[in-house]
Amino acid sequence: MKRINYKSDFDFFLRLISANGEEIGWPPFDWTAKFRTAAAWQIFEASCIGGVCTNCYNDNGRIHIVADNHKLPPGRLRVDLSVMIPEGVFPDGSRLVVTPAPLDIELVLGTSGLPTSAEAALLLPALKGDKGDSFTYADFTEEEKKELVEPIRQEMANELKNKADREELSPVLVRDPEEGMEMPEPDFPALMLRKNEQA
Structure with missing residues (x-):
């Protein structure tokens, strides 16, 4: 687990893994990631909606999160990732899928190592394939x-x-x-x- 002093700025790659184990890379749909630690009310948000990215960028096909002046307290970093998967049966044209998960990054009171980019993987059980197709009940064993x-x-x-x-x-x-x-x-x-x- 990567340990970072909670007052420090930090950055990391957020890897999205589909249900069949494939890495999605940069999502072909809108998404929002809300990060928190021990205090649920203190949130740092990164997103890419309609091509406008906030606190992140496309780094050669990967999600690169930049937590600048994040103000998160100490604790294990958690994320609530909301993705909008295009699907015509919904009135707004997309299916909202929310995936909460802990990440392998901890903000600590003590010192941390040299400032290097970390990686955190997140399994999205509602997605399959490299195009992010919907994962239906029939796809389960x-x-x-x-x-x-x-x-x-x-x-x-x-x-x-x-x-x-x-x-x-x-x-x-x-x-x-x-x-x-x-x-x-x-x-x-x-x-x-x-x-x-x-x-």
Whole structure:
């Protein structure tokens, strides 16, 4: 990890990697990168919108970020990268994809090494190929689809358990001995209607 004194100006190359592992280089679409460290409200922004670049430039096909007078506090550098991928199905003609990620750069209180350009890579799971084509659900493998769905299933199970622990639902829930899960009784809607005043 590259360590830089937080009061120092610095620059680095931001490498964008597509879902299939290819380097995108300079994006063929508009983008905005918001950098922060420990303080979420203190942001340094770089962008290239409509060909107008701010705090960055195209360095032989690579994104070169120049953090001049950035005012970021100490901490690991993080980025929220927003890209506008041209796609006709959206009313404004492009799909907004936001990718938050930590980078391998840390702003520190102490001294840093000689001022040299660093590199930070960022995986964009919503892009594939060297043209930045959209990455659709069909492009995921079965294993990747399971990895996407499992956290959602777990969250729903936890939410159901939390609701079951509440006093207003506990009288209408019974434990299924085989599954070990709490399930609503068959007349659950009728019981809930009786508990609530009707208009």
